[in-house]
Amino acid sequence: MRSKTVCLIGGSGFVGRHVASLLCSQGLSVRIPTRRRELVKSDLIVLPTAEVIEANIGDPQVLSESIAGCDAVINLTGILHETTKGDFQRVHSDLPRKIVDVCRANEIRRLIHVSALKAGHDAPSEYLRSKAAGEQQIRAAEASMVQTTIFRPSVIFGRDDRFLNLFAKLADVAPVIPLACPDARFQPIFVEDVARAIVDNLDETQSYSKTFELCGPKQYRLRELVAYVCAIRGLRRHIIPLSTRLSYLQASILERLPGKLMTPDNLRSMQVDNVCEGAFAAKFGFEPRALETIVPGYLAKHSVDQREDSFRLRA
Numbered sequence: 590m591r592s593k594t595v596c597l598i599g600g601s602g603f604v605g606r607h608v609a610s611l612l613c614s615q616g617l618s619v620r621i622p623t624r625r626r627e628l629v630k631s632d633l634i635v636l637p638t639a640e641v642i643e644a645n646i647g648d649p650q651v652l653s654e655s656i657a658g659c660d661a662v663i664n665l666t667g668i669l670h671e672t673t674k675g676d677f678q679r680v681h682s683d684l685p686r687k688i689v690d691v692c693r694a695n696e697i698r699r700l701i702h703v704s705a706l707k708a709g710h711d712a713p714s715e716y717l718r719s720k721a722a723g724e725q726q727i728r729a730a731e732a733s734m735v736q737t738t739i740f741r742p743s744v745i746f747g748r749d750d751r752f753l754n755l756f757a758k759l760a761d762v763a764p765v766i767p768l769a770c771p772d773a774r775f776q777p778i779f780v781e782d783v784a785r786a787i788v789d790n791l792d793e794t795q796s797y798s799k800t801f802e803l804c805g806p807k808q809y810r811l812r813e814l815v816a817y818v819c820a821i822r823g824l825r826r827h828i829i830p831l832s833t834r835l836s837y838l839q840a841s842i843l844e845r846l847p848g849k850l851m852t853p854d855n856l857r858s859m860q861v862d863n864v865c866e867g868a869f870a871a872k873f874g875f876e877p878r879a880l881e882t883i884v885p886g887y888l889a890k891h892s893v894d895q896r897e898d899s900f901r902l903r904a
Contacts, residue, residue, distance in 0.1 A: 599665030661699035677719035714857035747780030769836035804865035
């Protein structure tokens with residue numbers, strides 16, 4: 590049966606907005622529960638078939654009401670840092686369990702879950718271990734005839750990402766960049782390619798009970814990515830690779846600052862190479878776009894200046 594109405598949990602986030610847009614472009618009705626509707630409605634209510642509802646999805650009853658009548662559920666929720674102890678458990682493991690429970694109760698037979706590359710019960714970081722616990726909860730749904738698919742993306746880039754944009758902001762103000770874990774490896778993937786992989790497999794029966802890794806076409810060391818960002822910003826910056834000990838010292842300091850730019854748990858995640866095994870196109874039938882073809886369009890200095898000029902003209 591083709592899905593007609595999809596509940597997009599985490600639909601107001603970076604990836605969620607792209608998934609919602611693509612679903613709506615295909616004529617599907619999309620229900621997006623969020624805690625703060627007023628903060629996101631300008632991005633989402635313009636979508637012709639999207640319904641943004643204010644809801645606390647941590648409450649099982651509210652969650653059940655949010656997905657009632659839907660044909661499928663896509664879970665995109667995730668956090669990189671804990672505000673309070675136990676947040677990883679609550680968001681990455683407890684919430685998937687609640688989603689599975691309400692899918693069973695509402696007889697929803699399709700569930701897609703976005704996890705993280707290298708999630709594992711024996712992973713070095715709490716982030717990756719909690720992601721693995723969430724995957725275990727999702728797989729348990731299959732015993733109740735809920736058809737599941739899990740996606741594990743590497744770091745995701747795009748105009749509003751919190752990865753490359755962060756390094757661009759640092760490069761703008763810091764002539765020297767002390768870099769923790771400079772040799773950590775990543776295989777970044779474009780947000781629109783992630784969205785396409787998810788939406789293309791919504792009703793694809795061959796994706797049932799499967800887990801897919803999502804990566805772009807090229808691997809990079811962290812220091813290479815930072816140097817690339819500086820280059821396209823037109824800035825000459827000195828990158829200082831930090832030792833393991835200094836990396837953890839830096840992370841411990843940053844963890845205590847507003848915004849938590851980095852934590853020791855983030856560093857533990859980077860101990861595992863964040864790269865995929867196997868070719869992307871062989872699984873999804875299209876080629877993921879290279880970082881170099883996308884990033885200059887939103888990080889190059891001239892593109893930022895042009896965008897600010899257009900805002901001024903509109904004002």
